[in-house]
Amino acid sequence: MNKAKLSNLLRQLNLIYFADLIRFRIQKIKNKKANAQFKKEHPNVALPPDYLMYESYQMNYKNYYNGGLTVAKNLSGYFKKHIELKDKNILDWGCGPGRIIRHMPSVINNGCQFFATDYNKNSIDWCSKHLPNIQFNKNELEAKLPYEDNSMDIIYGISIFTHLSEQMHYNWFNELLRVLKPNGIMLLSMHGDNFKIKLTEAELSDYNKGKLVVRGSIKEGHRTYAAFHPKAFVEDLFKATTVLEHMVLTSDTKSWVPQDIWIIRKP
Template sequence: MVKTLFSNFLRKIRLIYFADLIRFYIVKNKQRKKNILFSKQNPNFLLPPSYLIYESFNLDYENYYRSGKHDAEEIIKIVSRHETLDTTKILDWGCGPGRIIRHFPALLPTSEFYGTDYNKKTIDWCSANLPNINFNKNLLSPELPYQNDYFDLIYGISIFTHLSLEMHYGWFEELYRITKPGGILYITSQGDNFRHKLSVSELQDYENDTLVIRDNVKEGHRTFTTFHPPKFMRNLFERMEILEHIITKPPQGENWIPQDKWVLRKRIKNS
């Protein structure tokens, strides 16, 4: 609770971004030896610039590799319970520096892959270093260059967690537009597992099914944080069929909190 109050104070006086930048250099120094060792042991594994990794995940090279591969395999496993993914079009919405999407071509060699992100530096790096994936830089506003009903699967890992209320509605409509009828949308959110991170006033809003938004910083950045009451998300997704809402219990002894996973299907008209 003390950490939450201090963080909210820094946010109020608009110093949260600078505090996070200082944290980046502290983490970079702390992880230096471990990351150098990983690079030496895996010379053929291309790594993005350090800040791009930190901004989208955490600055641990081995974890960037292992968690990306694990998450790609998990997405395929979960979605395959509802839909075959052979010869499909798949979009990583908010792909960051390719942590997850880079593993998909080897796992689903007959499918087509796309990645989009609002960060130009991360898209430039992905385009130059990750083959067999079509990358696109999007804006923060909900507008993508893809045709209606284009993708069989769209996944967004911890993207709604950095968006405002307005952008929740706008981006859901855009994702709905480009998902094929019968296609799958796979989204994560910060649900009940994160209740202990909320202040008293934030928890009251959360229990009233209101988005809890910590802003006063650039929207979309890692320090812009949103928490999602499940009822709010169900209302947001009402145009789609909710196939699964997966809540994973936080593992003991680990500094990691699982986000909720939402598996949605775009309804086929007249079905």
């Protein structure tokens, strides 16, 4: 049985949470030595509780911290191609335990203000306590943000739509557009064509017809709730905006499958 079929079977049997908890325990044991070494070498780096880290990324302290810094630098490079990074309001939508946003003030600075929001109360509580120079807010799963209309110059969401239902894609995208300023840009990552190898035959058939593929049967927004995004679906989602870039990244490793990156501009 391949992984896709096993995943769907575990959902049907209501065992997906249990299986994911076992995976967390395995990763924690596997990374114990490396994580202890990282803490020894970086005693002043604030690290979130292990499960918060795992839930949004994986159980490796070095990858969480250094990987987050690398992504922050990469995002800054993408932003600079389309907007001047000076005195801007920048929002991390779905920030989790701050893997990326914690680095943004030092990577960008230049008079910018930084905001972050997430539906996980524990993540927001931890971030608010440990990560300075960022304004954190908690949102709900419902598409509603605590920001005024046209208040953000840049919004990014890394692997957030990948855990939402089809209706929530439209609800949340409309909400993000509401708070984005005219001529502001939005960067979003999706499960694109690189993830076709992870689909069952039935899922692949729908995907190739341009239909969003969703693996649900669990709490929406959880890491095991998965959505896969054919290009036609995403283009329809973004039809009220201008698509500036669509990047299909490649990887030389079999263990990591890169998500597509979409950059759009609000009229």
